[in-house]
Every structure is written in structure tokens, then in C-alpha cells.
Amino acid sequence: GIQVEQSPPDLILQEGANSTLRCNFSDSVNNLQWFHQNPWGQLINLFYIPSGTKQNGRLSATTVATERYSLLYISSSQTTDSGVYFCAVDDDSSYKLIFGSGTRLLVRP
Amino acid sequence: GAGVSQSPSNKVTEKGKDVELRCDPISGHTALYWYRQSLGQGLEFLIYFQGNSAPDKSGLPSDRFSAERTGGSVSTLTIQRTQQEDSAVYLCASSLTGGPGYTFGSGTRLTVV
Numbered sequence: 001g002i003q004v005e006q007s008p009p010d011l012i013l014q015e016g017a018n019s020t021l022r023c024n025f026s027d028s029v030n031n032l033q034w035f036h037q038n039p040w041g042q043l044i045n046l047f048y049i050p051s052g053t054k055q056n057g058r059l060s061a062t063t064v065a066t067e068r069y070s071l072l073y074i075s076s077s078q079t080t081d082s083g084v085y086f087c088a089v090d091d092d093s094s095y096k097l098i099f100g101s102g103t104r105l106l107v108r109p
Numbered sequence: 110g111a112g113v114s115q116s117p118s119n120k121v122t123e124k125g126k127d128v129e130l131r132c133d134p135i136s137g138h139t140a141l142y143w144y145r146q147s148l149g150q151g152l153e154f155l156i157y158f159q160g161n162s163a164p165d166k167s168g169l170p171s172d173r174f175s176a177e178r179t180g181g182s183v184s185t186l187t188i189q190r191t192q193q194e195d196s197a198v199y200l201c202a203s204s205l206t207g208g209p210g211y212t213f214g215s216g217t218r219l220t221v222v
Contacts, residue, residue, distance in 0.1 A: 031209055041198065041216055048209035086151060095140065095209065096165065099151035 002027045002091050006100035013077050013107045021072040021103045023087030030090055032063050033097065034072050037084040046072070046085075077107045111135075113214035115201050121220045122191055130186045130217045134203030138212075141184050143176060146198045146216070155199075158184060159206075191221045 003026040013019055025032070034046040047054050047061040049070065054061055058077075063070040074081055084104050088097035114133040122128050134141050143155040154168040158178045169175070173192075178184040188195055198216040 033209060033211065035211075035213075043200065043202075043213040045209075045211050045213075088152070095204065095211070096142070096154050096157050096168070097144075097152070097211075098154070099144075101151045 002029065002089055002098050004087060004089055004098055004100035006085075006087055006103050008103060009101070010104045011106070013105065015077060015079060015107055015109050017077050017107075018073070018075045019077060019105070021074070021085050021087075021105075023070040023072070023100055025068050025070075025087075025089050027068070027091060028065065030092065031095060031097070032070055032087065032089045034061055034070070035086045035088065036081075037086065037102070039083055043086075074105075077105075079107045079109050081105060082107050113201055113203050113212050115199075115214035115217050117217060118215065119218045119220075121222060124193060124221055125190055127187065127189045128191055128219065130188075130199050130219070132184045132186070132201030132203075132214060134182065134184070134201070135212055136182075137205065138203035139181065139206050140204045141178060142202045142204075142211075143184070143186050144200045144202065146200060148197070152200065155186070188219075191219075193221050195219060196221045 005024045049061045049063045051065045058075045060073045084102040086102045088099045116131045139160045141158040144152040156176045157165040173189045176186045200216045202211045202213045
């Protein structure tokens with residue numbers, strides 16, 4: 001099955017800093033999504049981005065499907081950005097997602 | 110409802126007992142998924158319901174796990190004869206016609222002692 005690798009596994013930022021999170025996947029995919037899991041465990045869908053670039057406020061994401069990676073950019077980070085960021089993909093259009101192990105982000109005030 | 114509702118939010122059970130976890134999806138969402146998240150890990154797919162089609166059970170880890178979805182709405186995940194390795198957060202998600210707009214519930218934290 002598809003393998004999903006995320007890097008870095010852990011990241012500590014000072015408030016206001018920018019960061020880039022990476023997701024590599026081992027095969028072509030129909031669907032790629034980024035999620036944020038807040039410190040209380042709630043998962044929020046950030047982007048559905050099987051290809052191309054999208055932006056939502058301080059967050060943006062780019063997927064280069066031909067090279068099998070996706071990047072999540074966080075600009076001007078805030079303490080509320082803390083939590084775990086997951087990349088998830090599926091390969092058969094069923095939207096059964098295969099999750100990476102996540103990047104744990106801590107933003108310090 | 111406005112979101113995906115799961116109950117109970119926390120469940121502590123003794124090894125060997127059966128447990129039932131409930132998920133109430135967003136009204137009108139035909140696709141419903143169960144995932145499991147062990148401590149510090151990513152999410153592991155368990156089972157997928159889409160409309161009236163037969164569920165995709167390919168992620169269930171053993172025959173002690175089963176799930177049903179009644180009337181295309183509420184779903185129940187049942188774990189029989191619980192083991193300590195079943196301890197995890199069980200998350201339910203729904204989406205409109207199986208599309209990418211996943212909405213997750215807050216999860217049920219199951220602890221088997």
C-alpha cells in the first residue's frame with residue numbers, strides 16, 4: 001500500500017515565525033488532504049489538495065503530484081497553530097485515508 | 110446536526126468486556142468512516158459506509174470488531190472481549206457522498222484496564 005512520510009516529526013517555533021511541513025507519498029494518489037489536530041484532539045480539515053496550490057489566510061499548501069510530495073506553509077505562526085499536522089492520501093477514490101505519522105508543532109509566545 | 114457527534118467521550122472498561130461506541134454524522138452525509146488513533150500515532154482506517162452499499166471492513170483489526178449503520182445515519186462500533194491493545198481514541202468522520210470534505214467528531218477515548 002501507499003506509504004506516507006511526514007517531516008519534520010517535531011517542530012518548535014517562536015510566535016511570528018514561518019514554517020514548512022513536508023509530506024512525501026510513495027505512489028500516485030487521487031486525494032490528498034491536510035488536517036490539524038488541536039491539543040484537545042479535534043481534527044480539522046485544512047486543505048483538499050491533490051494537486052496545485054491553495055491558500056487560506058496564513059496557511060497555504062502546494063502538491064506536486066508528479067514528484068509525490070506536498071508542502072504546508074504556515075506564515076506568521078500563532079500559539080493557536082500548535083498541535084499535530086497530518087497529511088493523508090487515498091489511491092482508490094474511496095476517500096479511505098492513509099495518514100502520515102504527523103508533524104507535532106509547538107508555537108511559543 | 111451541526112457536526113459529527115460521538116458518544117461517550119470517554120470509556121473505561123475492564124478487559125474482556127464488550128463496548129459500544131456511537132457516531133451520529135452530519136445530516137445528509139452519506140459517507141461515514143471509523144478510524145482509530147493510538148497514543149502518539151497517526152490515524153488507522155477501520156471501516157467505511159457509503160449509502161446503502163455494503164461497508165468496506167478491510168481495516169478492522171480482528172473479528173472482535175464490528176460496526177453497523179442504521180437507516181443510513183447513526184453508526185455503532187462494537188468491540189467484543191476488549192483487550193488492552195484496544196485502548197485508543199476512536200474517531201468517526203462523515204462526508205457528503207464520500208467526497209473530500211471530511212468532518213471528524215471529537216472521538217471516544219477508550220481505556221481497557
